[in-house]
Amino acid sequence: MKLKLHWKIIIGMVLGLIYGIIAAMNGWGVFTSDWIAPFGKIFINLLKLIAIPLVLGSLVTGVASLSDLKKLSRIGGKTITIYITTTAIAVTIGLIVVNFARPGDNIPAEMRTKLQQTYQQDVAARASTAESVKERGPLQPMVDMVPSNFFGSAASNRNMLQVVFFAIFLGVAIVQLPAKQTKVFLGFFEGLNEVIIKMVDNIMFMAPYGVFALIADTINIIAKDNLAQVVELLSALGFYCITVIVGLLIQTVVTYPTLLKIFTKMSISDFFKGIAPAQLLAFSTSSSGATLPVTMERCEQNLGVSEEVSSFVLPLGATINMDGTALYQAVAAVFISQALGLSLDLGDQLTIILTAVLASIGTAAVPGAGIIMLVIILEAIDVPSAGIALILGVDRILDMLRTVTNITGDSSVAVSVAATEGQLGEINLKVD
């Protein structure tokens, strides 16, 4: 029997976990980073390598296939409205859970001092990055979206939004011209699309091994040959982690299924089965950007979302829609205030909702980006940003989980928008 892809990835993850623990117990840290970690890096690089050409190819052909441009603005309006709504819901869930559980109340004073000392340097690095983000004017995000040189934006995956802008701009011009004049040019992008999809398939052969290496390396980085330290950290911050996880779970298994129920007839279990490999990759890579090629493939091939919708909604979602990140930021901000003995009033909580929604839009789709934006939220509610020292130790684990919620949110919105546009085809869970 041929094992399904998600099972292979799960096996890779479990073996990576087992190896990681054995390696930490035996002090194989250097061996792991020299001989195992590079394979994980290669795997992520391959995924990132095709992200820009994939977005370009599919978005240009997607927009060019639109009969009228009104449709584009309609799909765009719907997508952004649902994205912002689900993010606001996520933050609210986070706030309710953290105010109810109050995980920050019982952090022993000496643990607090120890954490603050250990992560002092890391805090300084993040705070200075946040400072440069904060200094920008209110319209800067809009300016940032419009590149002055296409090759400059295509040179970095961080500029995905600029590539999305360029592709739409190009696609619109193609629609405006007579088909005869654009046939060859468009044909190139259609071909590019097919080739890239084949490349995603080829990369996915490597997924179980890549995931093994990524998980082994993550444990290596967290444990640093000292498993006892991880246990100590988890016992201090375990309740905080559980609070974030409960919030993420509610968002993932209540909010998204509700969205699907409202807009589609899709069975919830089919939805989750369809996107499982993308979720597993999001977990292993902690990057919605690196997961994007697989998220798109699963939504199109398995869940029946039309290319026109998926190629617009998903790249946009990977860059601006981060429900898991926003929820985590809300929980983390309140947790830090609780731990430092600062009380937050209703106005502060509302500020958190607003800033977390905006900050998650500005968060890059790469590992650890969420915690940088957290600094800005903390400053908005007058909590010392040095407080992030308290949570840095467990950030990587929570990053993996919030990235899963991020891409699940993008996929559920893609399915919903496709359904409202009459562009949701048959589900096909057989293709891997």
Ligand code: ASP
């Ligand atoms: N790693 C997250 C993502 O790429 C962003 C973050 O929350 O740090 O979706």
